[in-house]
Amino acid sequence: MSATGLAGALRAARGGGVRTRPEHVVLAVYLLLVAPVYLLLPADGLWRRSLYWTVLVASVAALVVAVSRSPWRRRWTLVVLAQFGFIAGEAVSAVAQLSHDRFVPPVPGEVAFVVADVLLLAGVLRLTRPPWRVSRGVLVDTLVVAVSVGTLLVLFNLLPAVEGTRGADRVTAAFFPLFDIAVVVLLARTAGWSGHRPRAYWFLAAALAGTVVADLSYALWTAATGSYVPPAAVELCWLSFYVLCAAAAVSRSAVALGSAPAGRDTGQLRLPVLGVAAVALPLASLADELLDLGGYDHGPWLQAGTVVVVLLVLVRLSGLLRAVQAQRSEVERLAETDPLTGLPNRRAWDATVARAFVAARAAGTPMTVAIVDLDRFKQYNDAHGHDGGDDLLREAARAWTGSLPGAFLARWGGEEFTVLLACGAQEAVQRLAAVHRGVPDGQTCSIGVATWDGAEVPMAVLARADQALYRAKRTGRDRTVVAPDRAEALPAEVGG
Secondary structure: OOHHHHHHHHHHHHHOOOOOOHHHHHHHHHHHHHHHHHHHOOOOOHHHHHHHHHHHHHHHHHHHHHHHOOOOHHHHHHHHHHHHHHHHHHHHHHHHHHOOOOOOOOHHHHHHHHHHHHHHHHHHHHHHOOOOOOOHHHHHHHHHHHHHHHHHHHHHHHHHHHOOOOHHHHHHHHHHHHHHHHHHHHHHHHOOOOOEOOHHHHHHHHHHHHHHHHHHHHHHHHHHHOOOOOOHHHHHHHHHHHHHHHHHHHOHHHHHOOOOOEOOOOOOOHHHHHHHHHHHHHHHHHHHHHHOHHHOOOHHHHHHHHHHHHHHHHHHHHHHHHHHHHHHHHHHHHHOEOOOOOOEOHHHHHHHHHHHHHHHHHHOOOOEEEEEEEOOHHHHHHHHHHHHHHHHHHHHHHHHHHHOOOOEEEEEEOOEEEEEEOOOHHHHHHHHHHHHHOOOOOOOEEEEEEEOOOOOOHHHHHHHHHHHHHHHHHOOOOEEEEOOOOOOOOOEEEEO
């Protein structure tokens, strides 16, 4: 696609109501125009080098202009300085390449790259602001990625780079692989682990990840072929760093950089990244055996790294299993809890009473069931509103929980509560007197009591208690009525 055709497409999109973002324009020009042309140009030719420099300078210029016009330009100061450092390093390297000086390393260029990398890392840290305290899961995820990619960088980039060098040259050669490892740790620490990030962040993350991929790919290319001339794909990865940084700066979401991540981690990025990190070392070990990369036996080190990654993945899985079990327990607790009062609900009551009756039958201990109903609750609700009625239910539940130690208190529904006591009817009536005294705001309650005969099903006992409650309501409220043991006689009345 030509530049004229691309501009026409963008105008048509705006005319059709499509909102064009500046970063999309930058990426479209690079992916649809620059990259295809770059791949077609001859290697080591003047046209390819000219296009490389044109895109580099244009990208840095776009970044500088965007930053200078934005209110958050101070956050980008270190990144802008790093870009100028990279231009200086690129210029020195280009001069050395043109002069075909392959024996004396371009020390000024390497120093410029070192300073630029340090400024870049500090600038990205300032823009992303990763929290220092992290959860155990985030720490393990970071270690999985760092160990996996770091092992590859050490074996195929760091060690070959320092081989045959001494003194300051060795320090400089070791810096760049170590910088890549630091970038991997930073990305693993911030990318998708702790909430939603703005689009500008992902452009910066892709820019940094592209440099790591390019450096590692170049090291593997050199080890496999012995050639120090990078292929066009690797050069495009290096060039994409500048383009993606420019896209991040011109993005409208750049204003959100430096703020805390919003929302929660959805795991959409975490799983594929961890999957790639987990298989990277085994695949590298296989490639090393087939291609004999660099002429070294990397197998033991790759296998050791694989073992470490597997152990970290197992630690992560155990943490996930514990989290799932905790969530399951919490869901079960919420399913058996009344949301208003915090008491067990009807479902929890049915399960608890069934178990208690089985245990009581085996031990031969008595069990008594009571139903507590707040008197004239509808009138109270009408007078004080639904919020007032809810407050009354919550306060009553809190008071009765404290006055019935050892009993099982649940909310049956509405203004009705149920109580299970491990005692006979007489003792139950004495203990339930505290329930009458504990009704908040000067209100009263009626209670129906039924003692289990050792053979009834729980619902039958509850039905007899309900009949006794009905009798308490009919005979004046604010009292406790004990149901007879499956007899037709009228229940005995006990004053409240």
